[in-house]
Amino acid sequence: MHVKRILSAVVAIPLLWLFILKGGALLFTLLIMAVAVIALSEYYPLVDETADRFGALPLLGYGSSLVMVALAYAMDNPWGALLGVVFLNIPLGGFFLLSRFETDTKVIKHLLTHVFGLLYIPMVLATVMRLRMAPEHGVMWIFTLLVTVAACDTGAFYAGTFLGKRKLCPAVSPGKTVEGFMGGMAGALVAGFVMKALFVPELGWFACLLLFPLAGAIGPLGDLFESSLKRSSGIKDSGQLIPGHGGLLDRIDALLFAAPLFYFFMVLGA
Structure with a gap:
């Protein structure tokens, strides 16, 4: 298990470096699109034991995810448009x-969990996109988010x-x-202070005292939330995409809770 984890990290770290640091905003957008679709494909079986990952409703979700990430890339203030996509999914x-x-007594539940999935995954990943598109130090904001979540873990x-x-x-x-x-x-606080000092100078020290402990507290709640979904569905891992780590959703569960917090502080300091 540990060998698989190490090998996965050896492969993942250079890829992240390529997509985040060297790839530019467009390549990063394609990465987030892929993450949104894969994570959503792992989410559907957690909330519906009869879900077909290639059924009509999941396909609608994948298409909506791509549109939402694209809007987050193209628009400075995409939130109204993103909510419009989510609400459009109710009648569709x-x-x-x-x-x-x-024949199915849980149709309303299926629809509600579908809409929630769009809020939980692509809507939150839109905040990651807006961090990357920040006028100053967008790449470093992404690295600060990733390092803080990893240090917390x-x-x-x-x-x-x-x-x-x-x-x-x-x-x-x-x-x-x-x-x-x-x-x-504590790990999130220490890592956050180091990242602030080196790469995100516009973030004030007082804001750091709020942001990084909060991220360290909220991140694990994301882990617990996804664990509750898995426990209720009887599924051990959301997928097998990453050897030694389970599914992609297992890896980004904490990030999905922490990312909106980072976006809020980035906007607050802008």
């Missing part, structure tokens, strides 16, 4: 589900391993501890 999704009304792992005693949320994720949670916040 209802139309695709018409044939199932007589690392701090939580080691603090939980060596100091963990009190369970944080055993019904959802038995392995998580209060000590690990605090270690994650």
Whole structure:
């Protein structure tokens, strides 16, 4: 397992470096489009045990995701347009589900979870796009987000391993501890201060004292949220895309909760 994780990191880190640092905004947009579609394809089976990843409703979701990421790339203030795409999915999704009304008692649930999936994944990834498109240090904002989330995960792992005693949320994720949670916040704070000092000078020190501990607290909630989806569906991993790590959604669950916070602070400091 550890060998698979290391090999996955060896492959993933250069690819991220290529897409984020050297690829430009357009290549980064294509990356986020791929992430949105893959993550959404892993989301549908978590909320609907009968979901066909290539059924009409998921295909509508994938197309909507591509449009939403493209809008986030092209528009300085895309939020109204993005919400328009989400709301348009209500009648469109209802139309695709018409044939199932007589035989499926969970049609309304399918439609609601579909709409929520668009808010949960492509809408949040739109904030990542807007971070990348920031007038100053957009690339460094992305790296700061990624490093902070990774440091939170690392701090939580080691603090939980060596100091963990009190369970944080055993019904959802038995392995998580209060000590690990605090270690994650500390890791996020330290990494965030380093990134601010080196790469994001426009972010004030007081803002750092708010942003990075909050990111360290909110990120694990994203992990717990996805864990609750997996537990309710009886699925261990959202997918097998990344050897040793499970699915893509398993890797970005914390980022999906932390990214809007970073975007808010970026806008606040602009």
